[in-house]
Amino acid sequence: MAKKFLMKGNEALAEAAMRNGCRFFFGYPITPQTELAAYMAKKMPKIGGTFLQAESEVAAINMVYGAAGAGARVMTSSSSPGISLKSEGISYIAAADLPCVIVNIVRGGPGLGGIQAAQSDYFQATKGGGHGDYRLLVYAPASIQELVDLTAKAFEKADEYRNPAMIMGDGMLGQMMEPVEFSEPIDLSSLPEKEWATTGTEMKRKKNIINSLYLSPEELEYLNIKRYEKYAVIKEKEPMYEEVYTEDAELIVTAYGTVSRVALSAINILREEGYKVGLIRPITLWPFPEKIFDERSKTAKKFLSVELSMGQMVEDVERCTKGRSEVHFFGRSGGMVPGKEDIVEEIKRIY
Amino acid sequence: MEVLFERPHSLSNVVNSYCPGCTHGIIHRLVAEVIDEMGIEGETIGIAPVGCSVTAYNFFEFDIQQAAHGRAPAVATGIKRVHPDKFVFTYQGDGDLAAIGTAEIVHAAARSENITVIFVNNAIYGMTGGQMAPTSLVGQVTQTTPYGRKVENQGYPLRVCELLSTVEGAAYIERVSVDSVQNIKKAKAAIRKAFECQKNKKGFSLVEVLSTCPTNWGKEPDEALEWLRENMMPHYPLGVYCDYTDKD
Numbered sequence: 001m002a003k004k005f006l007m008k009g010n011e012a013l014a015e016a017a018m019r020n021g022c023r024f025f026f027g028y029p030i031t032p033q034t035e036l037a038a039y040m041a042k043k044m045p046k047i048g049g050t051f052l053q054a055e056s057e058v059a060a061i062n063m064v065y066g067a068a069g070a071g072a073r074v075m076t077s078s079s080s081p082g083i084s085l086k087s088e089g090i091s092y093i094a095a096a097d098l099p100c101v102i103v104n105i106v107r108g109g110p111g112l113g114g115i116q117a118a119q120s121d122y123f124q125a126t127k128g129g130g131h132g133d134y135r136l137l138v139y140a141p142a143s144i145q146e147l148v149d150l151t152a153k154a155f156e157k158a159d160e161y162r163n164p165a166m167i168m169g170d171g172m173l174g175q176m177m178e179p180v181e182f183s184e185p186i187d188l189s190s191l192p193e194k195e196w197a198t199t200g201t202e203m204k205r206k207k208n209i210i211n212s213l214y215l216s217p218e219e220l221e222y223l224n225i226k227r228y229e230k231y232a233v234i235k236e237k238e239p240m241y242e243e244v245y246t247e248d249a250e251l252i253v254t255a256y257g258t259v260s261r262v263a264l265s266a267i268n269i270l271r272e273e274g275y276k277v278g279l280i281r282p283i284t285l286w287p288f289p290e291k292i293f294d295e296r297s298k299t300a301k302k303f304l305s306v307e308l309s310m311g312q313m314v315e316d317v318e319r320c321t322k323g324r325s326e327v328h329f330f331g332r333s334g335g336m337v338p339g340k341e342d343i344v345e346e347i348k349r350i351y
Numbered sequence: 352m353e354v355l356f357e358r359p360h361s362l363s364n365v366v367n368s369y370c371p372g373c374t375h376g377i378i379h380r381l382v383a384e385v386i387d388e389m390g391i392e393g394e395t396i397g398i399a400p401v402g403c404s405v406t407a408y409n410f411f412e413f414d415i416q417q418a419a420h421g422r423a424p425a426v427a428t429g430i431k432r433v434h435p436d437k438f439v440f441t442y443q444g445d446g447d448l449a450a451i452g453t454a455e456i457v458h459a460a461a462r463s464e465n466i467t468v469i470f471v472n473n474a475i476y477g478m479t480g481g482q483m484a485p486t487s488l489v490g491q492v493t494q495t496t497p498y499g500r501k502v503e504n505q506g507y508p509l510r511v512c513e514l515l516s517t518v519e520g521a522a523y524i525e526r527v528s529v530d531s532v533q534n535i536k537k538a539k540a541a542i543r544k545a546f547e548c549q550k551n552k553k554g555f556s557l558v559e560v561l562s563t564c565p566t567n568w569g570k571e572p573d574e575a576l577e578w579l580r581e582n583m584m585p586h587y588p589l590g591v592y593c594d595y596t597d598k599d
Contacts, residue, residue: 024432050432054425055458062422062455066429069416070396074429092419198414198430200437203393209408210416 002181009144010035010174013103013167014043016151017075019185022101023049024074026063028056030082031115032171033105037077057082061089061102068098069210071197073155077103079171080121081112083129090164091130095212097227099158101151102136102166105174108335116335117170119257122312125166126286133224135231137165137238138285140256144178150283152183157238159191161230168285170308172258172337231287239290240283245271246296249278251351252325254293254317255306256282259337263306266343277347285313293320300325302350306343307331326350359383361392363412368403370477372565372572374529375403378471379410381529381539382442385546386413395438396430398423400452402444403477421452424459427466438549440467446476449485449509456515456557463520463554467545470511473562474583481567485509488586493567508586512559516592522554524592528561528584530576537589548596556596561587 007015014036017025025040027033037053044051054060060076067074078086083104093100106121108114125138137157141147147169154165198208214220244264246252255263260281270277280296282289293316297303303325305314314329321327330346332338358364361383369375386392392413399407401420408415418426423441431439448456448470459466475493476482482495486508490499500508512526523545527538538560545556561583563575570578 024429026429052428052432055454058422059425059428059455059458062419062425063429063432065418065422066398066416066426066431067433068429069426070430070433072433074433088419089422096417198396198416199434200394200396200414201392207412208414211408213405213417215406 002183004179004181006177006179007144008035008175008177009147009169010105011039012144012148012180013151014039015182016148017101017155018043018047018049019182020152020155021073021186021188021191022075022155023047023188024067024072025049025051026054026060026067026074026076027078028054028060028082030079032107032174033077033079033103035174036103036105057085058089061086061093064100065089065093065096065098068093068100069096069198071194071199073159073191075101075103077105079105079107080109080118083121083124087124087130090136091132091134092212093164094134094136095132096210097162098164098210099162100164101154101158102164104166104168106168106170108333114335115171117172117258117308117337118333118335119170119259119308120310120312120333121168122285122307122309125168126288134227135286137161137163137234138168139165140168140283140285141173142257142260142281144173144176145180147173148180148182161234163230163234168257170258235287238284239287241289241292242281242283243292244279246278246280246300248276249300250276251302251304251347252278252280252296252300253304253306253343253347254280254282254313256285256313259306259308262338262340263343265340266347269340269344270347275347275351282313288316288320290320293317294322297321297324302326302328304328304330304347304350306338308337309333359387361386361412363410365409367410368406370566372563372575373403374562375471377529377535378469378560378562379407381535381542382469383411384539385543388543389546389550391438395440396434398427398430398439398441400441400443400447402447404442404444404471405478407442421447421450422455423447423452424455424464424466424468428459428462428464431464431466435465438467438546440469440546442469443471444477445472445474445484445486449511457518460515460518460521460555460557463522465549465552465554467549468557469542470557470559471562472511472559472587473564474508475564475567477564477567486511488582510587512557512592515557520555521557521593522595523548523556526559526561526587526589526592528579528589530561530579544596551596553596
């Protein structure tokens, strides 16, 4: 068995990124992702990598664009207001079909908001954020081990699909410590060649262009359609979720990330009391695990979306249950987190 | 038979999109000639800005990335950190570099990123149809300063070379012009020096090229060159603003 480390989420994510071939990190200080950048600053030079503190979030994401276009495994991390600033660059990265990993350790918003855990960037992450027709792969880990495992997956899938991937955590996940195992560092030379990257032609091939400008509407529409064909494959192959006690559930709670753990505690209490309650925990927020909601809405009478927001994922739950089940929402926002008793009470109220 | 004149290999065999009389074509050619002469076409990665030269990726025959408005120095930083031995340069206009991209250019210089910047200053936004630029002169009539740029309202034009030469990380900064044959030769020498600066890993280099925009200035090409000489040169003096290329 691999060695176990007791680590903070932010640090574990950084370690996992480096072990999965990330050699370039560009970021700007913001709470509560601080430890991630600090860990990178300390460790990157020791493995021949680059940590660069940019002059702004805007510059950082455009450094990511450059490095990704130059063929590197590259990452940036931030928190909500910083992701807003990066959103222009994320749109360009998606439009230029560049692989990279973007971490959002979400804090309460809108505006400068607060620094406590929140999930109020769900719309931003899954429905756009920046301008234009594009999607990110969005992974929402609920434990530090899962954060580590999904970091590996994010790099792998970003490269596979030439698409930016986002890891959505929150201040709790970033700050708390749990034991984790890491896989052995990958061999960088084992990664497939990126023939499309701007590495200099060496006079051996035609020039490569990284670009998102298409002034001909025919051409731009064609490329958007091609990209949506890619998204269709992702929607088919990449949804991830966890189910607990859903087989006989009359009410299914749906929650992702750290708050799903609180929800599960509530469900365990209620199961002991005889309530037929289950959980669907989306692990990918985009692609949203649509099929399981479609399937379970045929048997479960009610759904309850528990979120650290004023109600965002609940719209996808409504969409995917197609009016077959009643869909309810229970959330706290601004950095407030419900206790298991609060969720128990809410479930009993609507059961 | 001896070839006396031909298209540089680093320029693509296409018709460019620039207006008649615009000096972008000359500047593109100078950059391409320098890259050819240094034999670095296969090792060069360019960055196109937003502005009239947004489609420069069609005109140069080496690897190139198109950047978001003003972000070319950040994109260049990302590329250069991945490929420190390749030649990385940005090609930016005045709106791109001196307005929306002010933070990126100042900090690329401060970090002494070992990149080269070709800064084309024609004192106007060309692509969008002639609005006031950060380098538009006081009194200059543009679409958004129809009564002339007024200091009380729009402030003063920014002198980029002077500003950046105060930044410790800047290794080589020169302002040139392409209004005459003599100045075109000087401009080419400056561009060559900037790429040599990068080759010798001396750090950040920038060449500002005073350029014309006959279309949006509303002038004939020859009148535009005259206007550049009479109005731009006094405000933007040509010359070397810093040169630490001989220092270790």
